[in-house]
Amino acid sequence: MDFMNENGYSQLVISESAATCIANQVAKSNIGVIDINRRTFVDMHDGEDLNFTSTTLAPHLPIFEQKLGKNKPLKGRITAKDIKIMFSQFDADIILDYTLCFSASMDLLGA
Numbered sequence: 001m002d003f004m005n006e007n008g009y010s011q012l013v014i015s016e017s018a019a020t021c022i023a024n025q026v027a028k029s030n031i032g033v034i035d036i037n038r039r040t041f042v043d044m045h046d047g048e049d050l051n052f053t054s055t056t057l058a059p060h061l062p063i064f065e066q067k068l069g070k071n072k073p074l075k076g077r078i079t080a081k082d083i084k085i086m087f088s089q090f091d092a093d094i095i096l097d098y099t100l101c102f103s104a105s106m107d108l109l110g111a
Contacts, residue, residue, distance in 0.1 A: 019085040023096070027080045036076040037107055052076070052107075068106065075107040 014022075017055065026032045036044075041052035054064040054072040064074065079101045086095040 016085055018088055019087075020083060023083040023085055023098075024081075027083055027098075032079060034078040036078065038073065057104075064104065073107040075102050076102060076104040078102050 007109070036052060038050075038052050042048065042050055051071070054068045054074060054076050055070050057074065058065040080098045081100060081101060083096065083098040086097070087093070
């Protein structure tokens with residue numbers, strides 16, 4: 001590993017395998033989960049009054065509207081897995097290679 005020769009900077013020295021391990025452990029914990037429902041969907045769009053429904057997703061994922069019907073409320077979960085971190089490769093400082101997972105279900109009690 002190379003170290004910076006500047007005395008004015010703090011440095012964290014960590015290997016690629018340790019960074020990869022930490023990232024995968026965070027992804028498996030509650031910190032690595034993004035839950036989406038109508039409230040969080042509105043928050044992500046600066047308070048614009050939007051619904052997170054089968055019809056909202058239809059332009060991108062028409063299967064929800066086809067299978068569930070129009071305007072069915074949804075909730076979703078975004079997670080990452082199989083994370084690999086690389087340092088100083090391919091002319092980049094840090095590369096994150098990962099699989100992004102998205103699951104959705106109806107936002108109804110017991111769904």
